[in-house]
Amino acid sequence: MPNNERTPGIESGRLAAEQYAQNFSDLHPAYETHEAAVAADRCYFCYDAPCTTACPTDIDIPMFIRQIQAGMPKEAAKTIFEQNILGGMCARVCPTETLCEEACVREAAEGKPVEIGRLQRYATDDYMQTDKHPFVRSADTGKSVAVVGAGPAGLSCAHRLAMKGHSVDLFDAREKSGGLNEFGIAAYKSVNNFAEREVAWLLQIGGITLHHGKKLGETLSLDTLSASHDAVFLAVGLSGVNALRADGEDKNGVADAVDFIADLRQADDLSTLAVGRNVVVIGGGMTAVDAAVQSKLLGAQNVSIVYRRGRDRMGASEFEQDLAASKGVQIIENAQPKRILGNGAAQSVQFEYTEDKGSGLKGTGETFEVPADQVYKAIGQQLGEMPGGLNVENGKIVVSEAGQTSMLNVWAGGDCASGGDDLTVTAVAEGRDAAESIHQNLMG
Amino acid sequence: MADLSANFVGIKSPNPFWLASAPPTDKEYNVRRAFEAGWGGVVWKTLGAEGPPVVNVNGPRYGAIWGADRRLLGLNNIELITDRPLQQNLQEIKSVKKDYPDRAMIVSLMVPCEEDAWKAILPVVEETGADGIELNFGCPHGMAERGMGAAVGQVPEYIEMVTRWCKQNTRMPVIVKLTPNITDVRKPAEAAKRGGADAVSLINTINSITSVNLDAMSPEPMIDGKGTHGGYCGPAVKPIALNMVAEIARNPETHGLPISGIGGVTTWRDAAEYIALGCGNTQVCTAAMTYGFKIVTEMASGLSAWMDEKGYATLEDFKGKAVPNVTDWQYLNLNHITKAHIDEEACIQCGRCYAACEDTSHQAIEMSDDRVFSVKDDECVACNLCVNVCPIDDCITMVEMVPGETDPRTKEIVSDQYANWTTHPNNPSATAAE
Incomplete structure (x- = not known):
């Protein structure tokens, strides 16, 4: 008898084959041309537009929307790529409801912003399906830069440097580029191997040599890189996972949400992925939502997100919270894990309600249990061990506005560096800006 | 409830919404549907002289411009006058008029600039029981090349001459339809009045090229790689038409000459505006061609509700009220x-x-x-x-x-x-x- 949602334990193949494809299809289907025209017509072409101000990469949004209106989506895409070479991925994963679309004057006017994210997707898809690259590399400068980490920040930095004629060695610890774009976001946000295709498309600029399986501190040394290259950009992300600090964390069935999300993205056949009948995700950010929603979509019967504070404090946007709720995920707020119960394998998690009366978060003493075959920890990640000499504060590499670290000729950006907000789009902006700073430094 | 009935140069209709002479009024089937939908009258699509009918192009007849969400703002056409036999049209006019005696039935006419041609057609139209005729002096394409339509409407002396022939040869009221493709619309209106016209109607369509096909390098609508200017109508032309109506309404020479207002009437409000500028009724085409005949329900209910709100019992109560406020x-x-x-x-x-x-x-x-x-x-x-x-x-x-x-x-x-x-x-x- 095949498995179903109510099969006890952690099992694969809970759904009918065609259900997987349906569950993991595109979250926001792409616009048809007429839909895009109608959506674009809603843009007021604001002066000094608030949406552009709200965009971490400063994309000239009214301009690209006007270019769509005028029947030139490829020109629109160029406007986007000039500021954000990963505009295709950002169109899929940006929490637009807290960035450009929140700032849209139509949000103020009628609570219904111009759908900027979907318009950006329309333009960038239109361009990328031609498989052409929008930029031409400048003449070789003879300078070389090492970029460590092929995630959004590293890719963005490498592209901008290569475009300006520098030679870039791009290193990544994994066997595949893309970083969190490839391993860290829900599958329904990047269907049809988009992340992988985007990297290949980006590399068409030329001048970038990829080196996979190279991890800083293990097979790669900052000193060596500094000696062999004119500059180094660190975009290593956050490799460590925070501990739960609850009893029983070592029981079977307890895992890191980021690993689950990565495994799911790399799986060829989703029906082979095992998922619990009862899944509990602990945390309140985008990762928690991605893990919880995907558990549900894999066929788990009961999925809960448990967060230690109120929903208003969750890192996941309201849209993401609503998405989770719409997929049948229960969000339990103001509760912290006490212990994971079970004999060898997890069976349930005991939580304690919390309150914050102004002197920090405290347990109330009242507890409850949630059945759990699988427990995913999504309580944040931390910087891995950094080479000596790099100034690290509060778990981030300290950088200037231009991305310069405390070490000569070493820049850093993305999630590993200070100042960001752990968003893909911010990482892209930091990579780009660091590249500009490196370029100035090398050529100045 | 406001009384929407109109008496335009003696022609009565239950409301001031007539369908203009155009494709919607080319045959019995359409006109019956229009009357069932509630239109107050129609101007039957232009009849030509007895003989082989004109032919139309067999490629696109219409071009358009659009606003957001493809909302049609302007329409252009290169269709000619009716391409059906005269006798068939006459029989159908008679049959429809018999079944809808309370609706206005006007017949649009365009025959060569010879008195005999007019003398020939007027009695046969009269015989249908039609309420009046409208002289098509405005058609800007095709027919004008043959010395009719706008070719007449652009020469005040011809307007006066033909109008006089018609007045001398029929008992039916004569409405002269004016072309906007002139420099001063007061001149043709004055000529029509001198010729004895009972009313003028305006505007006919405006010479236009809706767009250029940048691949074929041809105007649109394009027929086998070539295009010609067509007649422009729809919401986009209303401001032009309103001004021309106002100019005639306030011109001392033509003040008081009944006007049937045409040009982009799409909702009740457009109609009210034409009437406020002195029109006795309005004619509609593009809105019907875009949305179908049903729109007349909105037009009638909207005009009636607005009149109630303003305390106007009849159309006469606000007709021309805006004319004194049009100044230099x-x-x-x-x-x-x-x-x-x-x-x-x-x-x-x-x-x-x-x-x-x-x-x-x-x-x-x-x-x-x-x-x-x-x-x-x-x-x-x-x-x-x-x-x-x-x-x-x-x-x-x-x-x-x-x-x-x-x-x-x-x-x-x-x-x-x-x-x-x-x-x-x-x-x-x-x-x-x-």
Whole structure:
């Protein structure tokens, strides 16, 4: 008898084959041309537009929307790529409801912003399906830069440097580029191997040599890189996972949400992925939502997100919270894990309600249990061990506005560096800006 | 409930909404559907002289321009007059009129500029029981090349001559349809009146090319790689038509001449505006061709509700009421001073008013660091551009300055006296105010 949602334990193949494809299809289907025209017509072409101000990469949004209106989506895409070479991925994963679309004057006017994210997707898809690259590399400068980490920040930095004629060695610890774009976001946000295709498309600029399986501190040394290259950009992300600090964390069935999300993205056949009948995700950010929603979509019967504070404090946007709720995920707020119960394998998690009366978060003493075959920890990640000499504060590499670290000729950006907000789009902006700073430094 | 019935030069209809001479009125089937839908009358699509009918192109006849979401704003056509045999049209007109005696049945006519041609067609039209005729002096394409349509409408002497022939040869009221493709619409209207016309109707369509196909390098609509100018109509032409109607209504030579208003009538409001400018009824085409005949329900109910609200019992109660307020620029009151005012509560901070004023006008809007927009009264000339580009209704309004206040721009005290250009000191031909 095949498995179903109510099969006890952690099992694969809970759904009918065609259900997987349906569950993991595109979250926001792409616009048809007429839909895009109608959506674009809603843009007021604001002066000094608030949406552009709200965009971490400063994309000239009214301009690209006007270019769509005028029947030139490829020109629109160029406007986007000039500021954000990963505009295709950002169109899929940006929490637009807290960035450009929140700032849209139509949000103020009628609570219904111009759908900027979907318009950006329309333009960038239109361009990328031609498989052409929008930029031409400048003449070789003879300078070389090492970029460590092929995630959004590293890719963005490498592209901008290569475009300006520098030679870039791009290193990544994994066997595949893309970083969190490839391993860290829900599958329904990047269907049809988009992340992988985007990297290949980006590399068409030329001048970038990829080196996979190279991890800083293990097979790669900052000193060596500094000696062999004119500059180094660190975009290593956050490799460590925070501990739960609850009893029983070592029981079977307890895992890191980021690993689950990565495994799911790399799986060829989703029906082979095992998922619990009862899944509990602990945390309140985008990762928690991605893990919880995907558990549900894999066929788990009961999925809960448990967060230690109120929903208003969750890192996941309201849209993401609503998405989770719409997929049948229960969000339990103001509760912290006490212990994971079970004999060898997890069976349930005991939580304690919390309150914050102004002197920090405290347990109330009242507890409850949630059945759990699988427990995913999504309580944040931390910087891995950094080479000596790099100034690290509060778990981030300290950088200037231009991305310069405390070490000569070493820049850093993305999630590993200070100042960001752990968003893909911010990482892209930091990579780009660091590249500009490196370029100035090398050529100045 | 307001009475919508109209009596236009003796032709009665239950409402002032007629379908204009055009494809919707080309045959019995359509016209019966129109009357069932509630249209007050039709002007049957133009009949030509007895003989082989005209032929139409077999490629596209229409071109268009669109607004957001492909809302049709302007339509252009290169269709000719009816391409069906005269006798068939006449039989159908008679049959429909018999079944709908309360509806207006006007027949549009276009025959060569020879008295005999008119003498031949008028009796056979009369025989159908039609209520009146409309002389098509406006068709801008095809027929004009053959010396008819706009070719007649552009020469006042011909208008007068043909109108007179018709008046002498029929008992039916004669409506002369005018072309807008002239420099001064008052001249053809005056000619029609001299010829004895009972009324004029306007506007016919405007010479136009809707777009150029940039691949084929041909005007649209394109027939085998070539295009020709067609007649433009629809919402886009209404402002042009309203002005022409107003010019005729206020011209002492033609004042009081009944007018049937045509051009972009799409909702009840458009019709009300035409009537306010002196029209006895309106004719509709593009709106029906875009949305179908059912729109007349909205038009009739809307006009009726508005009339009730305003206390107008009949169309006559507001017909022409706006005509006395149409004047020449030189008579506008230069002492009427207003200033734009932005309602901060309603403002959504798009900044369009700022961009428009700063880039293209008088630098009279200020933008603060936190996007609060305000009007600089000492710069504002009250041009109204900000009002027009603002996407929010009533967010920017023009506030009248009260006499006695000082205009911050001119530093002059606002006068309560009417004063216009004719007496202005800067006018070299000014006459002293009396």
